[in-house]
Amino acid sequence: MTDGPLGVHTRHEGVVMLPIDRFRRRPAREGEPTDAGAGAGAGAGAEAVADAGRTAHAAARMVAAAAVASVAVALSGCAQGAASKAGPGAVPRTIVIGLGDSAGRPASDDAEHLAEPIESYSDGALVPQIRWEAHTERVDRASGEGYAVVGDMVLDGSVDLAVLPDFVWIDAGAERLSAVKAPFLLTDEATMDAVATSPLGAEMLDELDDLGVVGLALLPEALRHPIGFDEPFLEVDDVAGATLRSLDPAGRELIEVLGGTATNLANEDLAQAVTDGEVQGAESSYAQIGSLPRSGTFTGDVAFFAKFNTAVANRGWFDGLDSDLQDAVRRAAADTTEYVVESNPTEAESAAAFCAAAGSIAFAGPEAVAAFEAAASPMRERMEADPVVREAMASIGDLERGVEPASMVEPCDFDAGEATDAAGGMDPETATFPEGTYRAELDVDDFLAAGVDEGTARNHAGVWTLTFEDGVFDDPGCPGSTYLVRDGRVEVRLGSVGESCGSVAGSVLFNAAWTFADGELRFVDIIGSEADGPALQRFHEVLWGSQPWKRVE
Structure with a gap:
């Protein structure tokens, strides 16, 4: 499910995702917590297909698996040597945190941050392992019901904890929590923070x-x-007759109330429907543009409702912990709430990042917003008919009146032509690079010798293809990717948005010197993706530099 790898994009058996890490949580400001968990280096297992169809953006996918393996090894190693509340000589307990997302999504960041203090507060007695896209054990990755499946897994004990969207539990009957989905009620992120830290938030968790x-x-x-x-949805009539994607049952209800048709298609099924013109839009957020097959124009002054994530534990597993370990888990959860509240980007920050990287924001205007609210009134009236929901909605209104409104979002117009017209800018130095299409067969033993875990090594061994032409690094799934030569080094940079740009979107994929002789291109002195950092440098060295790239065209 996506609505999220870290480091780079992954393609799972032909499924494409569009993670953009620039939308992840901002660094803490001065005085704010800075322990942001695994941050930009954690990711999901990559399962690239080893054939001639692989292109360099598949490289942008591989780091996810390498990072996850590194984190898992580090966690296990720390646990084995740590003093454990399980008692002297006892084996630390591995616990599983299930997600319906891949790494790189907001919920994934929450899970990474939750895992770290659990191990710390338990003195190594509990060693968390994050199971990305856990639903794939039971259903296809593209299933629009993946989050609900992970909910079933935490209920039946297949995973010990889970970080899941609020709508999983709302759909299961969480009445108070459902109030956050009342149309046009919760329209400010400062109020969201207030809800999460208020007695109302505690009541929502208790239910x-x-x-x-x-x-x-x-x-x-x-x-x-x-x-x-x-085209943007600037009036209610724009929704009427259109099909919009929503994974949230409340979102689908609202779309239908507004006169549209709702679908819960995901991943490649959604991408195909958008390509075929069958789906015209979605309800989403600036930070989740990576969950959509393409960008577009958000309506910035129309906020349907809020989305929260929930951290939950299997009842039997939690009750089986002694009181010290239960306290450790609860402390870690409280830390995670504090971290999310303090480090979440504001709407204005997320919107500015979206505008710079991916798409446009338009405003409907006060009259059109009022018309949207009026059209949504049947859904609000249905919700208010439940006294528990009505009381929770009133409490949210009280909280909103007690907080200072956040900064305003500004409209913007993204110039895709400016971002993607790379060929026209090729300079004489870049022209010295030997353009063409190249292939290399990467050996699993080279990855293993570099310390890459076996699963990742086997997933990324095989035939890869790179194409360089007139300053364009040709990848149909990531338009706007370029290469540039400076001081005898070639720098490959991915485009800002596309089906397979990944979380390296808009960033340098790799930088290297090169040699070329007898039709063979060799990259040397390789510097890996700036989005991945030094932890995955050896991976990049093997991927780009372990074998010669033979020109085939």
């Missing part, structure tokens, strides 16, 4: 006990807006 899980944390993610892939 999850009745559903069979232990509610640990309510984690604000973002406000949800309509996005049009070709």
Whole structure:
């Protein structure tokens, strides 16, 4: 499910994702917590297909698996040597945190941050392992029901904890929590933070006990807006007759109330439907543009409702812990809430990043917003008919009146032509690079010798293809990718948005010197992606430099 690898993009058996790490949580400001968990180096297992169809953006996918393996090894090593509350000589317990996302999404960041203090506060007795896209054990990755499947997994004990969207539990009967989906009620992220840290938020978590899980944390993610892939949704009539994607049942209900058709297609199924013109938009957020097959125009002053994530534990597993370990888990959850509240980018920050990298934001205007609210009133009235929901909605209104409004989002117009017209800018120095299409067969033993884990090594051994032409690094899935030569080194930079740009979108994929003789290109003195950092440098050295690249065209 995506609505998220770190480091670079991954393609799972032909499924494409579009993670853009620039939308992840901002660094803490002065005085704010700075322990942001695994940060930009954690990721999901990559399963690239080893054939001639591989291109360099598949390289942008591989780092995810390498990073995850490194984190897992590090966690296991620390646990084995740590003093454990399980008792002297006892084996630390591996616990599984399940997600319906890959790494690089806001919920993934939450899970990474939750895992670290659990191990620390338990003195190594509990060693968390994050199971990205856990639903794929039971259903296809592209299933629009993946989050619900992970919810079932935490209920039946297949995973010990889970970080899941609020709508999983709302759909299961969480009445108070459902109030955050009342249309046009919660329209400011400052109020979201207030809800998460208020007695109302505690009550929302407490009611999850009745559903069979232990509610640990309510984690604000973002406000949800309509996005049009070709044309924006600026009036209610724009929604009427259109098909919009939403993974949230409340989102699908609202789309239908507004006169549109709702779908919960995901991943490659959604991409195909958008390509075929069958889906015109979605309800989403600036930070989740990576979950969509293409960018478009958000309606910035139309905020449908809020989305929170929840950290929950299997009831039987949690009750089986001694009181010290239960306290450790709860402390870690409280830390995670504090971290999310303090480090979440504001709407304005996320919007500015989206504008710079991916798409446009338009405003409907006050009259059109009022018309949207009026058209959504049947859904609000239905919700207010439930006294528990009505009371929670009133409490949210009280909280909103007590907070200072956040900074305003500014409209913007993204110039895709400016971002993608690379060929016209090729300079004489770049022209010295030997353009063409190159292939190399990467050997699993080279990855293993570099310390890459076996699974990642085997997933990324095989035939890879790179194409360089007139300053364009040719990857149909990531338009706008370029190469540039400076001081005898070639720098490959991925485009800002595309089906397979990954979380290296807009960033340098690699930088290297090169030699070329007898039709063979060799990269030397390789510097890996700036988005990945030094931890994955050896991976990049093997990927780009372990074998000669033979020109085939």
